[in-house]
Structure formats: C-alpha cells, structure tokens
Amino acid sequence: MRAPVGELVREWRDRRRISQLALAISADISTRHLSFVETGRSRPSREMVLRLGEHLDLPLRERNRLLLAAGYAPAYGESELAAPEMALVRDAVRRLLAGHDPYPAAVVDRSWNLVDANRSLALLTEGVSPDLLTGPVNVLRVTLHPDGMAPYVLNLGEWRAHLLGRLRRQVEQTADPVLSDLLTELRGYPCAQPVPEVEIPGPGDIFVPLRYRHRGTELSFFSTVATFGTPLDVTVAELVIESFYPADPATAEHLRQG
Template structure:
C-alpha cells in the first residue's frame, strides 16, 4: 500500500429499480424513527400530503423531494436515488478522486495525512476501503498477510481479520466491540447493505488464539476513548482515533470520504512513533 497515493473508489448508485419515491421516503422516515406527524411538522407540510406522497397518491416536486431529504438527513447518494425514483435527474455528481475537479480535495487530504505525521492516518471511502495513507501507518501493518494488503484494502477487515492486524491487537475484544458498534451506527444512518454484509463478516471472525478473555481493564475509567493497543516492532502502541470529514460537500465521493487519524494514548507510544519517523528520515537522507 503506497503512502499518499489515491486508490480508486468504488462507484455504485443506490438501487431504485421497482421502488417508488414514496417507498423510499417512508423507509428513510422509519429508519430515522420519525412518525408522519413529526416529519410533516418539521417539513412544514400537512400530514395528509406526506401520506399521499408515501402511498403514491401524490408525486412530489423536485423541490419537495430535496426538502424532505434534508429533514431526514439522507446521504447525498441516496438523495440522488430519491430524485431518480421520482422521475428527476440526480442532482449530486459523483466524480472519481482522480478527477481534475477534485484536485483541491486531494491536496487537502494529502496535507492532513502528511501533516499528521509522525502519527498514523488514513483516508477511507464509505465502505472503509483505504484510498490513501501516510508513512506512519507502516508499523501498524507489520504481520498482516500480503493478500489482505492487496488493493482494494478494507481498513476494518484488515484490523480484525485473523491474518491481518487482529492477531497483534492486545485488547482485541474491546476493539472488536468498538468497531462493530461504530459500523452498526453507520448502517443505521446509511442503510447501506454492503456495510451490513461487512458487519456480519467481521462479527464472524474468531478471536486470535492469544487474545484471552474480555477484561474490564480493556476499557479503563481513566481513558478518554477506546484505545487500539497493538503489538508492533516498535513495542506495544496505544492509540485512539478521530474522524475528519469534508464540510458541506456537494459531490457524492467527497461526502463519503473520511480521514481516520490516530493519536498516541500514552507518552511511550508518542516517543516510539517520533523515533520511527526520525529513523525513516535518516534512511532517506542517507
């Protein structure tokens, strides 16, 4: 996996064949746990009109589709699906990251990844496919099979797979629970079937032979977040992560791009990563 090189992102529109816009709107409303009355109130329309739209007795205008999608916080990809189901052209473009019009976005991602060194960071798409990394990620991947590192690389699969990083995770049970819970929240927000399949796959992975039983100390009371504690050639590294996304994107690809940045959870990890970065600079200089 090359640092700061963008892998292609998958492009697949949400399925709309055989689905009416009313069906899709009702599905999103139910996913958001909203009643017709609540959505109608927030959208400033009558409950009767919303009922007619959902039942197919009334065809919403393009503006009404977008208005309801906004109130339901529907992702851009799914907003396009709603528009197409209603007979309108999609509004939001989906460009590959290699598109010249996304050059500024690529540069921004590169700056964030590079600027985060000596700590690890990676950029992922909506299905957790890694599209770019920085140089500090390398020590975390030691021990992962070459097969799992062949593009496209799925970050979550790599982290929990028995032949991936999973065998090196000290607090495997706590990290697995964190990953699955986070993935479930994404599924609830997006309704993405690919993420559902990924969750089922990850949940079926066996614990590494030396993982040991789950222990309460894996999530200590003094910790600010669930750490990733990983055995590496640099020693046991303890890291927590943050997520960065583009603000107010109008491109589907950008709306689904996220940067996962890892920070040291203890002074030992910070020192080890700084020393690794210095050693790599020395090698490059020589």
C-alpha cells in the first residue's frame, strides 16, 4: 500500500533533520499549508510536490514517488541505458572510459552494480573469483569479499572503512532498502585489519589511497567520482563514474607498461 504524500514529506523532512518552519521558508509556503499537507488535510498541487522534493534535495526517483503518492504522473523518465534515446549518454560514458586508459575506470548504477568499464579495470579484478564476476556484478561486493579483491588490498581496513562510509551516507541520503541490505552484508565480511570509525589523515595524507598488490608489485591509487551535471532522467542521475589515478610515479609507470 502506497504511503500518503504528506507522510512521505514528513518522513523525508525528519530524515533531513529540517524543521517544518525551515522547509516552509525554503519552499516559500506557509507553515500552516505545509502542516496541512503533512497531516493530509490538504492535497498539494503538482508544482508544490516538485518544489518540496527540490528543497528536500530528494533523488529524482523519490521525487517521482512523491508525485505518485499525491496522485500525479511521474515527472522524470527512467530509460533503459540501451534505449535509442540514451545513445549520446552511452557514447559519452564510453569516451570517458576509453580516454582514461591505461588507468582503471568503471561506471556503476544506484546499487553499485557494474554498468561498464574500461579494459584497465581488469588489472584490479584479475584474482577475483569468477562467481563474483557473473552479472550483475556488484563492485562493492567484489572489492570487499574474501574471494574478491580483499586479499590483494594491502590497506583493507582503511579502504573498507572508506567504502562502507560512502555506502552508509548513500543509505541515509536515499533510504534505499536494497542499499541498506547491501551495507549489512558487507559489514559481515571478515577483515583482519583494524577498521577506523573515522577517517583521520596521517602526516602528509591528502586522500585515502587504495594500496593494491598486483603480481607481487604494490600499486597505489586515488579515485575521483563523476556524475552527470544536469540529469532529468532517473537512470542518468544515478550513474556514477569512478576513475582511479596512480598515487605515485611507480604505479604510473607500471600501468603505462601494461
């Protein structure tokens, strides 16, 4: 059964830790009107629902959910990546991935499932169990699973804390039950190293590196994350491109030599 729109607005406002007054001021409506919406005494207009979704900083998927709960059609499409209208998006992603070689890069969806990757990503998955590389391939599971990349990650405790922190914040941002289940699963994986609760830099540290053993050679990477800047489609909004760069000259030379 679908929750009423007012209940959803109140849930998201509480999750964002925004008072009714603050949201009313931000969305330029009266607190009385917002209160009536939340209690179901007033049905918001379509424009009002979209405005509330914007000022609550909701993902496009959740804005559509608000609209449906209020009795309106979704405003944002959700196209299959293989659809003809997504050809420009696919081309842009492939150009970005190919241009990043010989450094690893991957594209993931909202659930951290692998959508596409460049050929250099194979360097990081070389020793991974084939079972984990059978679709859908979840990159967090591949990274932290004991049959995945975990045995080759030299700073597993540190990298694990970094990834679980990102996923935890994503769960808080989206309230996605699939991601919440994934977080619970990953927390159950073994790790012999200390896992810091808070990422505190040591002397000279400017990022959390991924220190990885490849064929007896220690490699060090830092990563960047990119998203589409002005998405109006749910699928496009949820695509994330993660690119890895060498964190020292020795790693850069190893990658250039292939």
